[in-house]
Amino acid sequence: MNDDDVVRLEALTRRYGSGRTEVTVLGPVDLGFERGCFTAVMGPSGSGKSTLLQCAAGLDGPSSGRVVLDGTDLAALSETARTRFRRTATGFVFQAYNLLPSLTAEQNVALPLRLAGRRPARGEVRRALEQVGLGDRAGSRPHHLSGGQQQRVAVARALVTRPAVLFADEPTGALDLTTGHELLRVLRDLVHSPGERAAGTVVMVTHDPQVAAFADRVVFLADGLLAGELRSPTAEAVAERMTALGRPAAEETAGAPC
Numbered sequence: 001m002n003d004d005d006v007v008r009l010e011a012l013t014r015r016y017g018s019g020r021t022e023v024t025v026l027g028p029v030d031l032g033f034e035r036g037c038f039t040a041v042m043g044p045s046g047s048g049k050s051t052l053l054q055c056a057a058g059l060d061g062p063s064s065g066r067v068v069l070d071g072t073d074l075a076a077l078s079e080t081a082r083t084r085f086r087r088t089a090t091g092f093v094f095q096a097y098n099l100l101p102s103l104t105a106e107q108n109v110a111l112p113l114r115l116a117g118r119r120p121a122r123g124e125v126r127r128a129l130e131q132v133g134l135g136d137r138a139g140s141r142p143h144h145l146s147g148g149q150q151q152r153v154a155v156a157r158a159l160v161t162r163p164a165v166l167f168a169d170e171p172t173g174a175l176d177l178t179t180g181h182e183l184l185r186v187l188r189d190l191v192h193s194p195g196e197r198a199a200g201t202v203v204m205v206t207h208d209p210q211v212a213a214f215a216d217r218v219v220f221l222a223d224g225l226l227a228g229e230l231r232s233p234t235a236e237a238v239a240e241r242m243t244a245l246g247r248p249a250a251e252e253t254a255g256a257p258c
């Protein structure tokens with residue numbers, strides 16, 4: 001972790017149940033997400049990726065430990081203040097686009113601003129749509145847009161408050177390969193295009209090495225714990241790590257002296 005981290009997870013744990021049925025599904029995890037970096041979180045099914053993302057974004061509360069988001073300790077805020085803070089400091093994109101079908105793209109994108117209790121300023125919503133390459137589809141309703149376009153509207157909606165971090169949980173999960181890669185290029189451009197277009201920081205959960213290879217950094221989870229990371233990843237290097245994580249411990253140590 002360092003001073004450039006826009007999100008810091010400190011000794012974070014998430015447990016479910018109580019007493020004899022209590023299970024720890026995450027942690028303890030110490031991890032930072034750097035500003036200006038596109039990070040992918042990977043790991044086998046059930047390794048805690050979504051739990052980590054939801055805790056980092058303030059959508060779920062940790063059982064112990066701290067989440068410091070853009071300099072604010074989430075635990076220090078009341079529930080109402082935390083919701084208000086989360087709505088402007090973070091954007092969240094899910095696998096399902098979750099657009100309201102009766103609203104136009106522009107009206108869907110404006111929703112987070114309205115939820116935050118303010119009228120969109122002139123051009124604010126259009127700018128977010130332009131950031132995802134949909135400046136000309138502002139008046140379209142979701143059913144007139146392709147799956148990839150709907151997901152880009154969902155990204156614009158997540159960006160409209162100019163959040164410090166954009167979180168995405170399997171954002172390409174419902175898209176075909178080509179459309180998925182287009183969306184990943186949009187996410188990468190949000191981090192790496194200079195000036196106005198830059199959204200700063202993206203943290204994305206995926207289980208697909210090809211998807212993770214679009215990121216600058218890949219963090220691996222196994223059984224709720226950190227299991228290493230890769231910088232400037234290739235799909236092959238990510239797949240190799242994933243295979244090693246999925247290997248039973250007995251196979252990992254095969255050949256080692258007793």
Ligand SMILES: Nc1ncnc2c1ncn2[C@@H]1O[C@H](COP(=O)(O)OP(=O)(O)OP(=O)(O)O)[C@@H](O)[C@H]1O
Pocket residue numbers: 016025043044045046047048049050051052207
């Ligand atoms: N509400 C809950 N109650 C009990 N256990 C839960 C709950 N939510 C998640 N879990 C468990 O926590 C563990 C981590 O779940 P999580 O969804 O974070 O994993 P994941 O790595 O995102 O999985 P996947 O890739 O399959 O989506 C899993 O074993 C899951 O069954």
